[in-house]
Amino acid sequence: MHAIRNLSRIAFGRAAIRWSQLGFGRTSSTSTSQATPRNLFGFKDGTANVKAEEGAAVDEHVWVQAADGPAWLTGGSYLVARKIRMLIETWDRAALGEQERVIGRSKGEGAPLSGGREFSELDFAAKGATGAPLIDASAHVRRAHPTVNGGARLLRRGYNFVNGSDELGRLDAGLFFLSFQRSPEHFITVQRSLASDNLNEYIKHVGSALFAVPPGASRGGWVGETLFA
Secondary structure, X not given: OHHHHHXXXXXXXXXXXXXXXXXEEEOOOOOOOOXXXXXXXXXXXXXXXXXXXXXXXXXXXXXXXXXXXXXXXXXXXXXXXXXXXXXXXXXHOOOHHHHHHHHOEOOOOOOEXXXXXXXXXXXXXXXXXXXXXXXXXXXXXXXXXXXXXOOOOOEEOOEEEEEEEXXXXXXXXXXEEEEEEOOHHHHHHHHHHHHHOHHHHHEEEEEEEEEEEOOOOOOOOOOOHHHHO
C-alpha cells in the first residue's frame, strides 16, 4: 500500500489509477526459503513454482531473450493477471477425498497422491488397486505440469482476495492470479491444458489481462527507457 501510494502521488497530473484489487497473502512460494502457503481452498499452492534460486530456469522461462523480440523488452517479462472467483461454498460441500482427487495432492502434507512428501516428483504412471491412476487424468497438478505442456513453466505470484459477499450471501472471494513468463504462448499452452482440469467445477474466471513488463532500470536510468530510447 505504501508503494502504491507513493507511485500514485508521483504520477499525479500525469497518470491515474484506473482500477485496483486489494489482496492478501502470497499464494505461491517463490524462494526455497519460504514455506508453501495455502489458498482459500485450504490446499498448499505453488509447490512446483519456479524458485528464485533456479537461475537457469528463470532465464529459460521468465525473462524475454534477445532473440525473442521486441528488442526493447529484452530482459523483461510478460505478466498475466487473472481474477478467479473460487466457489468456496460448493468446495466446502465436497468430501476430502474428492477435493484431493481434483487437486492431485493430499490436503494436509501437500504430497502427490502417487506417494512421497510435498516436494516428491509426481508419478503419473502410478496406479491404485483398481488399476486407475493414483493422480486423476484431469487432476489440477497433472494438467498444469510441464510434462504435458511442452515443458512450459510459469513464475506465479498471486494473492488471495475477499470482496465481502454477493447478493445471495456467498463469499465473493478467490485468487488474483499473477504469473510472469517469457512468452504469452507459454501461458496459453498451459491454459489450454487446464481447459479439462477438474478444478473448473469449483472456480470461475471473471477477468483477465496481459502486460508487457520492461526490464529493470539501468544505473542512472529509468524503467521503460528501452521502449522510448
